[in-house]
Amino acid sequence: MSTQPHKKQKKIVIFASGSGTNTENIIKYFRNSPATRVVAVFSNRKSAGVLKKAHHLDVKALHFDRDSFYYSNEVLYVLKDINPDLIVLAGFLWVVPENIIRKFPNKIINIHPALLPNYGGKGMYGDKVHQAIIENKEKESGITIHYVNEKYDEGKIVFQTTVAIEPTDTPEILAEKIHALEYSHFPKIIEELLEKEK
Numbered sequence: 001m002s003t004q005p006h007k008k009q010k011k012i013v014i015f016a017s018g019s020g021t022n023t024e025n026i027i028k029y030f031r032n033s034p035a036t037r038v039v040a041v042f043s044n045r046k047s048a049g050v051l052k053k054a055h056h057l058d059v060k061a062l063h064f065d066r067d068s069f070y071y072s073n074e075v076l077y078v079l080k081d082i083n084p085d086l087i088v089l090a091g092f093l094w095v096v097p098e099n100i101i102r103k104f105p106n107k108i109i110n111i112h113p114a115l116l117p118n119y120g121g122k123g124m125y126g127d128k129v130h131q132a133i134i135e136n137k138e139k140e141s142g143i144t145i146h147y148v149n150e151k152y153d154e155g156k157i158v159f160q161t162t163v164a165i166e167p168t169d170t171p172e173i174l175a176e177k178i179h180a181l182e183y184s185h186f187p188k189i190i191e192e193l194l195e196k197e198k
Contacts, residue, residue: 010036010194013084015092016043018126020050022090022111022182027057029187036194040082044069044094069097076100085194089148090186093125096148108148109193111186113178115160116144120153130171130178140164141174143181145189159189 012030016023020041027038041054041061054061068074076099079087089096089110096108112120114129119141124132133141142162147155163177 009034010085010197011039011082012036012086012088012190012194013079013082014038014041014050014088014090015096016041016050016090017045017048017093018050018091020048020053020091021179022186023050024053024057025183026088026090026187026190027054027059030191031057033191036085036191039084042075044092050091066094069094073099076103079103085197086190088190091126095122095150095152098150101148101150106147109145109158109190110148110153110155111182112144112146112153113141113175113182114144115140115142115162116146116153116157120144122152124153127171127175130174133165134169134171134174138165141178143178143185145186158193159185161185 014023014026023041030036030038038059041050041059043051043063046063051061051063062078064075079100080103085107087104087108089108101108113126114120114133119129119132140162142160144157145159146157149155161181163181165174
């Protein structure tokens, strides 16, 4: 009989506001992992496609409103009960309140569809970012994965990678290129961060 101590599975919680393509990709990436799994998906939008995707993949899906996030400890208490090793923001559009950041220091990461510190900050998300980058005739864009602090897109950068922008690229074409980078790199970076914690 093996006397090896049983290794505790690492737990990920994902926060998302939209359709949930990145969330779905991350859940599927870890679905057969003995070391890590996505245990819950939280959304601030009742109608967000991400909640259906999570249910479909047998992951607990929870909706919360502004009051329970910002003006009470409701969301914080649910997170404390789950006690995740990492909280992942995947297209989540609200700034995370201080009580959650304080409880989970260096355990919350976000992905941004541009090369921070450029094209970040309040209101800079999704198509708005790609539109601004194309309008400014940038030669490249990319993704940034960073820790979350009290300010939009200002936490310590964990990972960046770039993609070239062709003169003929539209915001829609750039969005597709960025999504490809997100799908390819985000789960792997999450895995690396969790492995470092051992």
